Amino acid sequence: MNWGVVIPLFIFLVIVFLAGIWSNRKMSGSASFISDYFIGNRELGGLVLAMTMVATYGSASSFLGGPGAAYSIGLGWVLLAMTQVATGYFVLLILGKKFAIVTRRYNAITLIDFLKERYQSKSVVLLSALSIIVFLFSAMAAQWVGGAYLIQTVTGISYTSALFIFTVSVLIYVIIGGFRAVALTDTIQGVVMFTGTLILLIAIVVAGGGVSAIFSDLIAENPNLVTPYGQDGQLSSLYVSSFWILVGVGVVALPQVAVRAMSYRDSKSMHRALIIGTIVVGFIMLNMHLIGVFARPVLPGIEVADRVIPLVALDVLPSWLAGIVLAAPLAAMMSTVDSLLLMVSSSVVKDVYLNYMKPNASHSHVKNVSMGVTAIVGIVAFILAINPPELLIFLNLFAFGGLEAAFIWPIVLGLYWKFANKYGAIASMITGIGAYIGIHFYNEAYGNLFGVHTVTIPVILSLIVFVAVSLLLKQKAYVFPHRKIGA
Amino acid sequence: MKDKKIKPDRRFSIANREAIIGCLLAAFNILWWYGFAYGMGSKSPEEYTYIFGFPAWFFYSCIVGFIVMAVLVAVVVKFVLKEMPFTDDGEEDEVDSV
Numbered sequence: 001m002n003w004g005v006v007i008p009l010f011i012f013l014v015i016v017f018l019a020g021i022w023s024n025r026k027m028s029g030s031a032s033f034i035s036d037y038f039i040g041n042r043e044l045g046g047l048v049l050a051m052t053m054v055a056t057y058g059s060a061s062s063f064l065g066g067p068g069a070a071y072s073i074g075l076g077w078v079l080l081a082m083t084q085v086a087t088g089y090f091v092l093l094i095l096g097k098k099f100a101i102v103t104r105r106y107n108a109i110t111l112i113d114f115l116k117e118r119y120q121s122k123s124v125v126l127l128s129a130l131s132i133i134v135f136l137f138s139a140m141a142a143q144w145v146g147g148a149y150l151i152q153t154v155t156g157i158s159y160t161s162a163l164f165i166f167t168v169s170v171l172i173y174v175i176i177g178g179f180r181a182v183a184l185t186d187t188i189q190g191v192v193m194f195t196g197t198l199i200l201l202i203a204i205v206v207a208g209g210g211v212s213a214i215f216s217d218l219i220a221e222n223p224n225l226v227t228p229y230g231q232d233g234q235l236s237s238l239y240v241s242s243f244w245i246l247v248g249v250g251v252v253a254l255p256q257v258a259v260r261a262m263s264y265r266d267s268k269s270m271h272r273a274l275i276i277g278t279i280v281v282g283f284i285m286l287n288m289h290l291i292g293v294f295a296r297p298v299l300p301g302i303e304v305a306d307r308v309i310p311l312v313a314l315d316v317l318p319s320w321l322a323g324i325v326l327a328a329p330l331a332a333m334m335s336t337v338d339s340l341l342l343m344v345s346s347s348v349v350k351d352v353y354l355n356y357m358k359p360n361a362s363h364s365h366v367k368n369v370s371m372g373v374t375a376i377v378g379i380v381a382f383i384l385a386i387n388p389p390e391l392l393i394f395l396n397l398f399a400f401g402g403l404e405a406a407f408i409w410p411i412v413l414g415l416y417w418k419f420a421n422k423y424g425a426i427a428s429m430i431t432g433i434g435a436y437i438g439i440h441f442y443n444e445a446y447g448n449l450f451g452v453h454t455v456t457i458p459v460i461l462s463l464i465v466f467v468a469v470s471l472l473l474k475q476k477a478y479v480f481p482h483r484k485i486g487a
Numbered sequence: 488m489k490d491k492k493i494k495p496d497r498r499f500s501i502a503n504r505e506a507i508i509g510c511l512l513a514a515f516n517i518l519w520w521y522g523f524a525y526g527m528g529s530k531s532p533e534e535y536t537y538i539f540g541f542p543a544w545f546f547y548s549c550i551v552g553f554i555v556m557a558v559l560v561a562v563v564v565k566f567v568l569k570e571m572p573f574t575d576d577g578e579e580d581e582v583d584s585v
Contacts, residue, residue, distance in 0.1 A: 286549060
């Protein structure tokens with residue numbers, strides 16, 4: 001075992017634990033468990049809000065898969081990755097202050113609470129809860145697999161032991177600390193990602209003999225690597241542009257991101273988060289993907305894309321520093337997994353159990369159920385990840401695009417269009433998910449329909465259906481309540 | 488009681504305006520990104536010019552583009568966005584800042 005790498009990683013895990021325990025002590029003084037556990041009592045400040053959004057969003061794919069793709073495809077993939085800069089400001093500006101005010105009046109703690117009050121429909125709630133549980137559970141279990149592979153690569157222990165370490169670490173701080181622990185550890189992890197990518201980028205530029213030398217090496221190997229079109233010219237400008245929907249503006253509709261847009265303390269925190277979030281997400285995405293491209297002349301011939309970052313870090317950095325830098329992808333995965341875990345258990349506990357099965361549950365009962373469900377969901381994900389079934393990998397492919405196609409219009413139009421109604425919302429969700437699955441299979445078999453990413457057409461279709469059905473089965477214009485409901 | 492109902496609407500119209508600003512920022516971001524990437528990047532690699540070692544299309548589209556967006560967001564936050572309370576109680580004392 002490479003102790004020089006393992007010890008910094010281990011220290012990182014210990015710090016994350018301590019943050020979870022500290023949040024738990026802070027929480028025990030709080031009056032409303034459910035609001036605190038799932039949303040941190042809406043008191044996130046600017047830095048924590050920005051970091052938790054970036055860290056939740058930046059997952060294994062941004063840290064291992066993305067740079068791996070940039071390694072084989074070249075600068076075209078970095079261009080594609082830069083569509084994600086928009087996530088830094090778009091989500092907070094679009095959902096923005098209206099979402100913050102309305103969710104407070106609704107006493108909403110989850111995205112589904114918002115949809116439930118807005119559309120007053122049991123079908124909308126159950127359909128949303130089902131999509132969240134299925135899609136996010138799969139997305140989460142896939143990150144579980146990524147985390148275990150990374151620990152395995154670095155430490156050399158078996159896959160199952162690595163998976164066990166990863167599961168135990170995440171479960172402990174999520175179960176005891178809830179949302180506040182997640183937001184806090186996301187902040188630590190965000191800082192680790194930010195500095196980790198910077199160190200690695202500098203190291204690789206030095207190892208490659210400077211930026212100019214790296215680019216002449218790339219051109220000597222294949223000039224297409226420095227064009228926007230990919231190494232085989234396979235990236236059309238239309239296809240790359242359609243990623244603005246998948247990873248840019250569509251991110252508004254991801255439940256784990258949207259819930260953060262209702263968790264901040266005041267408009268000042270939101271304003272700070274806008275600036276910090278844009279800088280941090282752009283910086284991390286640019287650096288991480290550039291590292292992937294620059295790694296090519298420095299360390300040619302890597303076959304497995306996901307291993308590019310770990311191998312390069314071990315190659316160009318002294319081992320203790322590699323340990324610190326490799327804490328970054330681990331941080332990215334843990335911070336995505338913890339938010340998804342909390343999201344799934346909040347859907348089960350808050351949206352289904354408390355809404356329809358046991359509305360009058362006592363304080364301590366809710367607490368036990370929340371922690372219990374979080375633990376069970378985590379353990380099931382662990383068991384599935386030991387030997388990931390085909391279905392899991394398959395559902396994970398749908399996770400982000402499917403959720404975006406399902407939720408984008410019910411959220412955005414529900415907030416800004418007074419004639420949006422439950423029929424429109426239900427029709428739009430079914431159309432979105434249905435079209436996404438259908439087009440996914442079409443694209444697999446015949447190549448991309450109209451040359452755009454799978455998510456594009458379902459998002460447009462579900463908009464048309466939403467508007468058409470809402471107007472067809474028109475109801476009275478919706479007015480948001482003027483004060484807190486039930487107060 | 489009656490004028491209390493007007494104030495939340497005013498906050499909503501500010502919020503609507505800020506959501507439109509979000510869309511304009513994204514539209515500008517896309518145009519900048521697309522314009523430089525495909526405007527300068529579609530010629531053959533032998534004709535590329537380089538800035539700080541990077542191909543010019545990439546330097547302007549991704550590096551300068553990112554910096555421009557970060558500065559724009561900061562300017563919008565400082566000079567355009569309005570601070571407002573999110574809760575409905577204690578509205579009176581904070582309305583002045585809106």
